[in-house]
Amino acid sequence: MSAKQTMNKIEVKNVFKIFGARAEDALKLIRQQKAKDQVLAETGCVVGVNDLSLSIGSGEIFVIMGLSGSGKSTLVRHFNRLIDPTSGQILVDGEDILQYDMKPCANSAGTRSAWCSRASACCRTAPCWTTSPTA
Numbered sequence: 001m002s003a004k005q006t007m008n009k010i011e012v013k014n015v016f017k018i019f020g021a022r023a024e025d026a027l028k029l030i031r032q033q034k035a036k037d038q039v040l041a042e043t044g045c046v047v048g049v050n051d052l053s054l055s056i057g058s059g060e061i062f063v064i065m066g067l068s069g070s071g072k073s074t075l076v077r078h079f080n081r082l083i084d085p086t087s088g089q090i091l092v093d094g095e096d097i098l099q100y101d102m103k104p105c106a107n108s109a110g111t112r113s114a115w116c117s118r119a120s121a122c123c124r125t126a127p128c129w130t131t132s133p134t135a
């Protein structure tokens, strides 16, 4: 692993988040460069995040800016597994967090809090402090 890689705290790799029942169909369309409103019209799905990649260094102050509805909150909700991507990878300290078993967290506020606290240490933004499983 290179020196640059070891400094990354959070890595987001080609993340797509599609909301709706036909997410796979919508993903195909968005990969074909169809616009968000076209995808909505054809599949009834909303594109929340479209092929996002970024790296955040340990201790770095990283600002996520964008228009309302551009996917800022959706992105941050991935960091503590409130939601998972339709496609793509998210690494924290080089570990693929999507491989973690989150089932115990659905039944245990304590376990969920522990994970959220760890994620929040990486990313101190409002959605990380959410405790509702449905947020």
Ligand SMILES: Nc1ncnc2c1ncn2[C@@H]1O[C@H](COP(=O)(O)OP(=O)(O)O)[C@@H](O)[C@H]1O
Pocket: 019, 020, 046, 047, 048, 049, 066, 067, 068, 069, 070, 071, 072, 073, 074, 075
């Ligand atoms: N749970 C959801 N179900 C359906 N669409 C959603 C959901 N959450 C967010 N969206 C949609 O995803 C897009 C990004 O939303 P959001 O991340 O809230 O944007 P931002 O935080 O940048 O204002 C918007 O089009 C929004 O309507």
Ligand SMILES: [Mg+2]
Pocket: 072, 073, 074
């Ligand atoms: Mg928001």
